[in-house]
Amino acid sequence: MTMAEVTYRDAVRSALREEMERNDRIILMGESITGYGGSYAVTKGLVDEFGPKRVMETPIAEAGIVGFAVGAAMGGLIPVAELMTVNFALLALDQIVNSAAKFHYMFGGQFSVPLVVRTVSGFGQLGPTHSQTFEGWFASVPGLKVVMPATPADAKGLLLASMRDPDPVIFIEHSLLYSTRGEVPEGPAASVEVPIGKARVAREGSDVTIIGYSRMLLQALHAAEVLDREDGISCEVIDLRTLRPLDYPTLVNSVRRTHRLVLCGEDWRTGGFGGSLLSELQDRCFDDLDAPIQRVAMRDVPLPYSRELERTLIPSSEHIVEAVRRLS
Amino acid sequence: MYRRMVQIRHFEDHAAEAYAQAKVGGFLHLYIGEEAVAVGALAAAHPNDHVLGHYRDHGYALARGCDPKRCMAELFGRETGLCHGRGGSMHLAEASRNFWGGYAIVGSHIPIGAGMAYAMQYLQREQVVLDFFGDGATGNGIFHEGLNMAALWDLPVVFICENNLYGMGATLAEESPVKDMIIKAEGYTMPSLQCDGMDVLSVYEAVQKATEHCRSGKGPFFVEALTYRFRGHSMADPELYRDKEEVRRWRALDPIPRFGQFCVDRRICSEQELAQVAEDVEQEMLEAVRFAGSSPWPDPSTIDKWIYAKPIATDGDAVVEQPASAEVGAVHGAEAAR
Numbered sequence: 001m002t003m004a005e006v007t008y009r010d011a012v013r014s015a016l017r018e019e020m021e022r023n024d025r026i027i028l029m030g031e032s033i034t035g036y037g038g039s040y041a042v043t044k045g046l047v048d049e050f051g052p053k054r055v056m057e058t059p060i061a062e063a064g065i066v067g068f069a070v071g072a073a074m075g076g077l078i079p080v081a082e083l084m085t086v087n088f089a090l091l092a093l094d095q096i097v098n099s100a101a102k103f104h105y106m107f108g109g110q111f112s113v114p115l116v117v118r119t120v121s122g123f124g125q126l127g128p129t130h131s132q133t134f135e136g137w138f139a140s141v142p143g144l145k146v147v148m149p150a151t152p153a154d155a156k157g158l159l160l161a162s163m164r165d166p167d168p169v170i171f172i173e174h175s176l177l178y179s180t181r182g183e184v185p186e187g188p189a190a191s192v193e194v195p196i197g198k199a200r201v202a203r204e205g206s207d208v209t210i211i212g213y214s215r216m217l218l219q220a221l222h223a224a225e226v227l228d229r230e231d232g233i234s235c236e237v238i239d240l241r242t243l244r245p246l247d248y249p250t251l252v253n254s255v256r257r258t259h260r261l262v263l264c265g266e267d268w269r270t271g272g273f274g275g276s277l278l279s280e281l282q283d284r285c286f287d288d289l290d291a292p293i294q295r296v297a298m299r300d301v302p303l304p305y306s307r308e309l310e311r312t313l314i315p316s317s318e319h320i321v322e323a324v325r326r327l328s
Numbered sequence: 329m330y331r332r333m334v335q336i337r338h339f340e341d342h343a344a345e346a347y348a349q350a351k352v353g354g355f356l357h358l359y360i361g362e363e364a365v366a367v368g369a370l371a372a373a374h375p376n377d378h379v380l381g382h383y384r385d386h387g388y389a390l391a392r393g394c395d396p397k398r399c400m401a402e403l404f405g406r407e408t409g410l411c412h413g414r415g416g417s418m419h420l421a422e423a424s425r426n427f428w429g430g431y432a433i434v435g436s437h438i439p440i441g442a443g444m445a446y447a448m449q450y451l452q453r454e455q456v457v458l459d460f461f462g463d464g465a466t467g468n469g470i471f472h473e474g475l476n477m478a479a480l481w482d483l484p485v486v487f488i489c490e491n492n493l494y495g496m497g498a499t500l501a502e503e504s505p506v507k508d509m510i511i512k513a514e515g516y517t518m519p520s521l522q523c524d525g526m527d528v529l530s531v532y533e534a535v536q537k538a539t540e541h542c543r544s545g546k547g548p549f550f551v552e553a554l555t556y557r558f559r560g561h562s563m564a565d566p567e568l569y570r571d572k573e574e575v576r577r578w579r580a581l582d583p584i585p586r587f588g589q590f591c592v593d594r595r596i597c598s599e600q601e602l603a604q605v606a607e608d609v610e611q612e613m614l615e616a617v618r619f620a621g622s623s624p625w626p627d628p629s630t631i632d633k634w635i636y637a638k639p640i641a642t643d644g645d646a647v648v649e650q651p652a653s654a655e656v657g658a659v660h661g662a663e664a665a666r
Contacts, residue, residue, distance in 0.1 A: 061473040064474055075445075075446070104635070107414070107415055107419065107429055108415065109412075109634035110421060110423040166637035245640035
């Protein structure tokens with residue numbers, strides 16, 4: 001298979017473009033996604049290619065956008081709704097949780113809601129209301145699928161899979177990953193698609209398992225390099241890729257070999273996704289563990305604007321290195 | 329239309345009785361008094377037009393022709409219910425009739441109706457969406473987001489506001505600066521009509537005009553039906569917020585005898601025939617209650633069914649690749665009813 005080196009941003013865009021070419025029931029909708037190209041320029045140029053009926057400029061109305069997309073999905077379309085950042089997705093939480101996630105179940109399987117909500121987490125001196133991430137909230141809801149790609153190949157492959165899935169998918173990109181580059185396979189969608197619900201062993205190792213996703217996967221890989229070089233610790237790094245459904249077998253198999261585990265996320269320690277993951281893995285792996293499971297997470301503080309304050313809070317590879325060293 | 333209204337009235341009476349006997353649980357919101365709105369509107373619409381309603385939804389289901397037995401069974405939480413006991417009173421739906429359900433987060437289905445109308449426009453279908461909600465929903469931001477988008481994109485959706493003067497226990501004066509809901513449509517340049525929601529012909533006429541407007545590609549339309557619920561908000565409502573005299577005044581406008589009288593006066597039918605309708609319907613509803621009461625409970629082993637159309641293991645164990653269930657294949661989007 002031929003590969004091309006592209007950015008995460010271009011990988012997302014090419015998934016949208018290719019699937020829109022293949023399936024004219026796919027529509028995009030969101031705030032400033034046409035002329036402006038989206039606040040992270042992901043949809044740039046798509047309106048010229050597909051026209052305003054398929055790339056819809058919407059009012060600033062997050063709940064309305066998702067509600068509208070749910071209705072369009074019920075009417076036979078496959079909407080991909082962009083919410084500018086996950087912070088604004090809170091305005092649409094009712095439509096995501098009470099509408100998209102419920103209808104297939106509460107109406108007894110009569111119809112499904114094939115919908116993708118694309119949104120973005122991240123930070124960078126954006127202040128307390130624009131620097132949050134809530135994947136744990138979405139992942140706690142039965143009926144949703146939650147995807148957080150870390151690499152360009154996964155961004156493309158998982159988005160293709162999301163657009164082909166009959167259920168509502170929350171697809172969370174990361175603002176600090178958009179310019180990262182990576183190899184992405186080229187070819188028919190079936191060969192590029194990455195199935196929802198499969199984790200990936202991103203680096204093999206034998207002493208400790210580090211589980212990350214999205215930006216934290218990159219931080220974990222960096223930490224593994226450092227630990228190998230400076231401490232001679234062999235880290236296995238696993239990319240969750242999807243938070244719901246969770247690929248427990250891959251995680252459990254790794255912990256059974258390494259007997260040590262570090263969980264990494266950017267969300268708050270209290271109530272964050274890592275908390276429920278920890279509880280579940282402790283249940284499944286208790287006899288295999290040689291040490292308490294360690295978590296790297298955001299301190300329970302609203303992320304401040306000031307660069308120096310922000311820097312002390314953002315979970316990074318240094319925090320992961322420290323967590324692994326605590327285990328040894 | 330007379331028969332449909334009587335059907336709803338008797339269905340609701342039996343539902344209330346079953347609730348008192350604890351055969352129906354949770355919340356039960358009765359449509360008694362408002363029958364003319366659902367019946368008049370759905371009689372004016374095409375049978376394949378899409379219908380979305382709110383939590384007081386039994387009237388839409390019956391007016392759309394759903395089987396009273398399966399509606400009652402849903403209230404009883406039985407497997408034979410329209411939604412196999414998963415939804416309950418507030419979430420009746422029958423997608424094969426393009427009745428998409430009762431939605432119980434107030435106002436949430438207003439943009440959903442607009443989105444469905446967009447799909448009809450995009451797929452170049454003639455179908456119109458009828459989106460019902462109450463006066464209380466107009467205070468919610470989602471109402472305005474939905475109307476804004478529908479007007480912005482000229483979507484074929486009729487917004488039908490049942491103004492029954494109360495948002496649960498709040499009076500209209502307490503929840504809205506204007507008493508006529510059609511004023512709220514004006515800000516979105518949406519044409520509107522106010523009709524007498526206690527007169528089935530008045531509703532019919534207004535909704536007929538509205539659907540014609542939508543079908544001709546002129547965009548959304550807003551209908552306000554002035555109506556009244558004779559019973560409380562739900563069965564749990566002691567009705568401390570409204571006086572008995574007001575209820576008595578509105579009861580005098582009961583849409584069923586009113587339309588019955590109209591039919592007799594115009595010699596469309598006799599009083600005996602009306603009495604026969606009531607008797608037939610009563611038998612039908614007794615049968616519905618019997619059916620619901622004798623239907624099986626849903627099998628607990630099916631409790632995870634329908635969380636996903638493409639299932640994942642819900643115990644969080646191995647990801648199981650399963651083919652999409654047959655039910656999903658049967659109705660995806662509005663496919664089945666087209």
